[in-house]
Amino acid sequence: MWGFSNAALPGPLPSYFILSITAAMATDASAKVIDGKSVAKQIREEIAAEVSRMKDEIGVVPGLAVILVGDRKDSATYVRNKKKACESVGINSFEVHLPEDSSEQEVLNAISGFNDDPSVHGILVQLPLPSHMKEQNILNAVTIEKDVDGFHPLNIGRLAMRGREPLFVPCTPKGCIELLHRYGVEIKGKRAVVIGRSNIVGMPAALLLQREDATVSIVHSRTKNPEEITRQADIIISAVGQPNMVRGSWIKPGAVIIDVGINPVEDATSPRGYRLVGDICYEEACKIASAITPVPGGVGPMTIAMLLSNTLSAAKRAYNLQ
Amino acid sequence: MWGFSNAALPGPLPSYFILSITAAMATDASAKVIDGKSVAKQIREEIAAEVSRMKDEIGVVPGLAVILVGDRKDSATYVRNKKKACESVGINSFEVHLPEDSSEQEVLNAISGFNDDPSVHGILVQLPLPSHMKEQNILNAVTIEKDVDGFHPLNIGRLAMRGREPLFVPCTPKGCIELLHRYGVEIKGKRAVVIGRSNIVGMPAALLLQREDATVSIVHSRTKNPEEITRQADIIISAVGQPNMVRGSWIKPGAVIIDVGINPVEDATSPRGYRLVGDICYEEACKIASAITPVPGGVGPMTIAMLLSNTLSAAKRAYNLQ
Numbered sequence: 001m002w003g004f005s006n007a008a009l010p011g012p013l014p015s016y017f018i019l020s021i022t023a024a025m026a027t028d029a030s031a032k033v034i035d036g037k038s039v040a041k042q043i044r045e046e047i048a049a050e051v052s053r054m055k056d057e058i059g060v061v062p063g064l065a066v067i068l069v070g071d072r073k074d075s076a077t078y079v080r081n082k083k084k085a086c087e088s089v090g091i092n093s094f095e096v097h098l099p100e101d102s103s104e105q106e107v108l109n110a111i112s113g114f115n116d117d118p119s120v121h122g123i124l125v126q127l128p129l130p131s132h133m134k135e136q137n138i139l140n141a142v143t144i145e146k147d148v149d150g151f152h153p154l155n156i157g158r159l160a161m162r163g164r165e166p167l168f169v170p171c172t173p174k175g176c177i178e179l180l181h182r183y184g185v186e187i188k189g190k191r192a193v194v195i196g197r198s199n200i201v202g203m204p205a206a207l208l209l210q211r212e213d214a215t216v217s218i219v220h221s222r223t224k225n226p227e228e229i230t231r232q233a234d235i236i237i238s239a240v241g242q243p244n245m246v247r248g249s250w251i252k253p254g255a256v257i258i259d260v261g262i263n264p265v266e267d268a269t270s271p272r273g274y275r276l277v278g279d280i281c282y283e284e285a286c287k288i289a290s291a292i293t294p295v296p297g298g299v300g301p302m303t304i305a306m307l308l309s310n311t312l313s314a315a316k317r318a319y320n321l322q
Numbered sequence: 323m324w325g326f327s328n329a330a331l332p333g334p335l336p337s338y339f340i341l342s343i344t345a346a347m348a349t350d351a352s353a354k355v356i357d358g359k360s361v362a363k364q365i366r367e368e369i370a371a372e373v374s375r376m377k378d379e380i381g382v383v384p385g386l387a388v389i390l391v392g393d394r395k396d397s398a399t400y401v402r403n404k405k406k407a408c409e410s411v412g413i414n415s416f417e418v419h420l421p422e423d424s425s426e427q428e429v430l431n432a433i434s435g436f437n438d439d440p441s442v443h444g445i446l447v448q449l450p451l452p453s454h455m456k457e458q459n460i461l462n463a464v465t466i467e468k469d470v471d472g473f474h475p476l477n478i479g480r481l482a483m484r485g486r487e488p489l490f491v492p493c494t495p496k497g498c499i500e501l502l503h504r505y506g507v508e509i510k511g512k513r514a515v516v517i518g519r520s521n522i523v524g525m526p527a528a529l530l531l532q533r534e535d536a537t538v539s540i541v542h543s544r545t546k547n548p549e550e551i552t553r554q555a556d557i558i559i560s561a562v563g564q565p566n567m568v569r570g571s572w573i574k575p576g577a578v579i580i581d582v583g584i585n586p587v588e589d590a591t592s593p594r595g596y597r598l599v600g601d602i603c604y605e606e607a608c609k610i611a612s613a614i615t616p617v618p619g620g621v622g623p624m625t626i627a628m629l630l631s632n633t634l635s636a637a638k639r640a641y642n643l644q
Contacts, residue, residue, distance in 0.1 A: 136485075136486070152479070153476055153479030153480045153482075153483055153486060154475055154476050154479055155479065156478075156479035156482050156483055157474070157475030157476055157477065157478035157479030157480075157481075157482070158475045158479075159479075159482075160475075160478050160479070160481075160482050160525055160529070161475055161478055161521045161525070162519070162520070162521055162525070163458075163521070164458070164475060188544060189544045189545070189546050191546075191551075197484070197532065198484070199483045199484055199485070203482055203483070203484070207482070210519065210540060213542075213544040215539065215540065215541060215542070215544070215545040215546070215551065216539065216540055217537065217538065217539035217540075218532060218537065218538055219537060220535075220537070222510060222511045222535040222537070223511070223537040224511050224513075224537070229513075229537065
């Protein structure tokens with residue numbers, strides 16, 4: 001079983017947390033809820049304090065530039081949320097919105113402008129890009145010092161190598177590990193299984209766990225016995241996008257579960273006609289695991305918090321601040 | 323059990339191969355010997371043919387530059403072997419030998435010269451460097467197009483990322499996978515365990531297996547139950563440098579074993595007073611595994627063959643040849 005130090009728990013618990021514990025207890029849940037919303041809130045407060053200190057001490061405000069191409073509604077929502085999050089901690093936000101039929105060169109020009117702009121410390125290109133553009137060309141154009149998404153292969157290479165340090169760690173996997181840290185979950189020497197091997201979550205999450213001395217296995221669509229392997233894990237990070245794929249029988253009693261999946265499933269009782277569930281079958285898992293992130297309210301809020309954290313780090317690095 | 327297609331076996335078997343099978347049978351061995359020496363010989367013949375074709379077609383001879391700093395005897399031997407291997411396939415070799423007390427700048431100058439030299443297509447800095455030099459600074463100075471060792475973080479990052487292609491794959495792990503390919507060992511969907519997580523072998527070997535759709539686990543010094551995890555593997559690649567660490571009880575019947583370790587152990591009966599053994603206890607493993615590399619004569623000869631292969635690729639790429 002995992003030991004949780006109360007001292008590592010983030011601040012006072014919000015009221016919905018207590019409600020969720022009560023609801024869970026009614027179904028014999030034993031798992032502690034890893035409250036990403038509350039942790040993210042605390043991290044944003046820490047960042048706001050640092051941003052303020054930076055402004056006072058050297059008169060510099062960190063800046064994040066977001067490039068949005070086209071009119072996808074979901075992308076527009078993500079960009080709006082990032083902008084709001086920046087404002088909430090005092091980070092300046094810059095936005096370029098290009099039409100769907102822009103050329104690759106127009107996007108590259110926007111990136112180049114932000115690369116050269118000293119008031120911009122982080123640059124984020126909202127994905128997916130329109131299909132006529134080559135994602136790789138565009139992401140590679142972001143200067144490594146402002147690659148707050150951490151997707152540049154040079155950052156990934158440094159993440160993989162012992163003795164090297166990436167300038168930035170991709171936000172979602174960084175958020176997963178931060179949750180483990182803030183809840184006092186020991187990683188060193190533990191068996192960890194990462195389900196999914198995407199460039200933006202699964203693969204960097206595995207590299208991060210490996211850096212912290214876990215014994216890591218990566219389970220993916222070609223794995224023949226995912227249930228058997230997952231059941232050996234003390235820590236599970238799942239990022240596949242399959243609703244309720246990981247059943248109770250996949251989980252070792254006492255395991256800690258970080259569920260990155262955010263999958264809409266039909267729900268006639270919901271006003272929107274759907275609700276969001278994770279990759280993990282929560283109602284089964286919460287009876288077996290020792291701790292688990294809910295969906296929503298688990299990893300989701302952490303991703304934006306880590307983006308703000310990376311932007312702050314970029315600005316500090318630009319001015320050699322600790 | 324693994325199926326081996328005879329069609330995939332390299333050329334006619336040399337006489338010592340048959341001898342070694344006979345000797346093994348006397349101890350109830352069931353494992354096929356994965357004959358790296360023979361495979362490496364065949365690869366070198368293939369490379370020699372390509373080098374010759376390239377010279378005929380466009381008048382270009384691939385060139386490998388090696389930079390040696392200091393007077394370590396083992397390093398001098400490695401450099402001499404690489405030079406001889408180049409000659410044997412018709413690749414030009416260039417060498418700079420700098421004294422032990424050279425400055426970092428002198429090494430960087432040598433690299434810079436080779437970076438700019440169009441007759442040099444691959445650059446290799448023999449490691450280890452003297453302790454007053456920062457390895458990272460020196461390796462990063464090799465232009466990515468000539469990084470035939472594949473150690474540049476940009477290459478490692480591309481190796482880790484789906485949909486990206488590294489310019490070069492590090493020679494020893496590339497040799498391990500090449501042995502599996504040439505012996506017709508299926509990798510996709512198999513459980514693979516890599517023992518050791520070094521930047522030059524274990525980590526890139528895990529990334530390569532992952533790229534080929536194996537389900538990969540990495541076992542290292544902090545792993546609590548290495549025997550239990552290793553016993554689940556269909557394919558084992560070991561690169562830790564501990565003589566005979568992996569015993570028969572660690573091995574699943576029918577597993578395929580690639581032993582990267584080359585460890586000297588005292589042996590009074592040997593004229594040199596020592597003999598070389600791998601990380602795997604060969605005499606136990608050969609009774610349980612379906613195939614295994616011997617030490618010496620397994621992975622060792624493959625490393626230099628892959629260096630030649632990377633140098634040929636670099637030269638072809640420089641002239642846009644297929």
